[in-house]
Each structure stands twice: as structure tokens, then as C-alpha cells.
Amino acid sequence: MAKTKAAVKKKPATKSVAKPVAKAAKQAPAPPPKKLPTVAKKPARPTKPSLPLPPPPPPPPPTRDELDADRDIGRLLRYGEKFGAKKIDVRMLQLALPIGSGSLAICDPGVPKTFKVFDRPTGSGVFRVMLSVARTPTKPGQPDKEELAAVVIHVGRPPIAKWTVAHAKGQKTPKSEEQIPQWAVTTGAVALVDAGTGSPGVLAVPPMTGVNPVEIPLTDGRRALVFPSGNGEFTAYWAVDAADKPVCLVIDFDVLTQKDWKAKPQ
Secondary structure, eight states: OHHHHHHSOOOOOOOOOOOOOOOOOOOOOOOOOOOOOOOOOOOOOOOOOOOOOOOOOOOOOOOOOOOBOSSOGGGGGSTTOEETTEEEEEEEEEEEEEESSSOEEEEETTEEEEEEEBSSOOOSEEEEEEEEEEEEOOSTTSOOEEEEEEEEEEOSOSOOOEEEEOOBTTOOOOOSGGGOOOEEESSSEEEEEEOTTSOOOSOOOOOOOTTOOEEEEOTTSOEEEEEEOOSEEEEEEEEEOTTSOEEEEEEEOOOSOHHHHHSOOO
């Protein structure tokens, strides 16, 4: 049994031989990148239909065949404006003139046939009234002499683009300064009223003192404002804006003479 073991030879241990490292193979070209899966695009919102073109601008207002003012009427509306020795004082009144028919009329309150409607429409509303008072200095210690130079009815908004001469509705258009329309007064006062249903007839005007007007209610609901103008033939003027819409009506009572208009302020 021992012999048998001796006879058995041990096999020599085998050394591990490292295999030669193979040379690095040439790098093969990189494969093309894989296409990414297509992402579904969000459908575009439907476009709104284009808006229609705006309407064309309105045609310019028709040019009125009116004379331009023959004097700088705007001076009558400036507080402190001087005409020689006279100085303008402007006063806004608490009274207002309501116009429902869209037109303004003028008359001598004691002579119904003088009732005339102004050609330019004013629109409807309750319009502010302003007085233009000419003040003349007197003796020291005494109050200034006051005269109503003009009355102003504000029917629109400034700025004022120009001044024109006012004339009556249906009246023949004046062609020269000699034909400028004037409003005759023989009872010492001028009445302004909503054109409404026509002439209010003879107005019972109470005694008037100073420069302030009086308000007279009419039987048809209208109200007339009567101003102490004195007697004479007076001219009315429109101030109009760039769109030819009236801004105000001014009635000049000729308190300022041509000499006053031309005189340099003192």
C-alpha cells in the first residue's frame, strides 16, 4: 500500500504562461447616432381672421360762407385786457341758458318782430353765461364806471381756431364788411332764448340796473335772459374750433369805440 503511494509521481506544477496581449484593433467608425423618435408637434392655434379695415375718416365739415371777424373779439374775453383807459373784467354768472331745440335766438324783448334764430346750431344743453365788463377809472376814492361791453354764451370747448361774424338763419350771406348782420335794439335790452317754438312775444322786463341780466320764465317752459345793452345796432360773433364747431357766441355792445380798439393800453 505504501509502495503504491511511492510509485505515484507527483506531476510537476505547471507554470501559467500569460498569453500575449493582442494588438489593439483599429477603432471601427462610430455608428451614426440613432434618430430620436419624432415628437408630435402641438397643433398651431387657429389664427383669428383679420379685422376689417377701419372706416374712412369723415369728410371735413362744409366751409361756411361767413365773414371773418372784423376785430380781435378774443380781447373781450381776457381779464385785465386794456383798451386805452378802460380795462376788461370778466364775470361768470350763476345763471345759465338752457337750450333744448339745438338753436339759439336773439330779439329785442319789446319788439317781437326782431326775433331771429342764429344760423349755426349750438346743440342742446345748459350753457354757461359770462359778462365782459368795461371798467373806466373815475375820481380817486370813487368806484370805477362799469359798462356791459359784451355777453358771452359758452356752447363748446376751446381751443378757438377762428372768429366769424354770426348771421341769422335763412339770411342772405354777407359779402363785405358793409353788409355785416346787426341786431337792432330800441328798448335798451337784448334777450337771448332757446329758438324753440319761435318768438316769445313781448317780454315784461322789470327795471334793470347795473350790468347784470334778468331771467324771465316763458309760458312754454323756456327761459329768456335779458341783458342791459342800451340802444343801437349790435354785431354777434362765433368762436369756432378746428372742426368748425362753435365754442362760444359773443354779442358786442359797442361800448368800446374804434378809438378804444386802436388805442394802446395805458
